[in-house]
Amino acid sequence: MTEIERQLNGYRLTTAEIIYRLPDHRDLLQTYVWQALDLAPSFPELHKFLNFWESELEGPLYAVKVAGSEILAPARTQHVDHSFALH
Secondary structure (H helix, E strand, O other): OOHHHHHHOOEEEEEEEEEEEOOOOOOOEEEEEEEEEEEOOOOHHHHHHHHHHHHHOOOOEEEEEEEEEOOOOOOOOOOOOOOOOOO
């Protein structure tokens, strides 16, 4: 499926801020930003990545913050109260 087809089927740009503990210094936290097209609210791509992280990488996860935004969306219009012209 192409990216446009995925977006038309409900996929949206998803950004996850992954906070994890450093393997050698467990008291220190590090941030990693992951971004991909994913299907909200189940986020299968993000879950696949987090499962890979937990099984293959040594830095244990501390927290994950997720935000999503539609790339393709209906046009939004807004009426304005004032209009100014500059010469």
